[in-house]
Amino acid sequence: MKVSDVMTSPPATVTPRTSLADAVRRMAEVGIGSLLVTEHGTLCGIVTDRDLAVRGLGRGLDGGTPVEAVMSARVVTVDAADDVQVAYRTFRRAGVRRLPVLDDGRTAGMLSVDDLLLDVFERLADLLGPVAWSILAEPPGPPVATGPHR
Numbered sequence: 001m002k003v004s005d006v007m008t009s010p011p012a013t014v015t016p017r018t019s020l021a022d023a024v025r026r027m028a029e030v031g032i033g034s035l036l037v038t039e040h041g042t043l044c045g046i047v048t049d050r051d052l053a054v055r056g057l058g059r060g061l062d063g064g065t066p067v068e069a070v071m072s073a074r075v076v077t078v079d080a081a082d083d084v085q086v087a088y089r090t091f092r093r094a095g096v097r098r099l100p101v102l103d104d105g106r107t108a109g110m111l112s113v114d115d116l117l118l119d120v121f122e123r124l125a126d127l128l129g130p131v132a133w134s135i136l137a138e139p140p141g142p143p144v145a146t147g148p149h150r
Helices: 020-030 049-059 084-094 113-137
Strands: 034-039 042-048 098-103 106-112
Touching: 020 034, 020 049, 034 106, 042 049, 042 098, 042 106, 084 098, 084 113, 106 113
Parallel strands: none
Antiparallel strands: 034 042, 098 106
16 A cells, blocks of 8 residues: 555645744644645645744744744655555654655655554454454354353
8 A cells, every 4th residue: 555545635734934823723724733834835844733832932932933933844754655664664763743745756745643543443444344243243142151150
């Protein structure tokens, strides 16, 4: 399976000049905790709710300050065509919760640990679904003797 099969697309983005206040509003609108910072489709960095709180408010920055002042410019990424196992290894190695996904060097999506967990749960449900239904379809029988009871 490819990263593109489980990533969230399109990613929520802002430009480096977007104000901290606007970035907070955008996160609230979309219900997410991070935004990719892009310029004409090219990834410049990532800004998280933690960046806004710790690097922004924590340093006393004004809400009009651009996100480039608090974003992480060094970003670990995966490619949309990568096998999902590459993403698992990248998450373990980098110790991050979100990976921007690139396609030919352009931002294509976002992959989170939660996306991978949902995929695992869906696979388990697919695997166990028929077993569960067959158990539910069998009528309950008499109790099975398990040995002497004291």
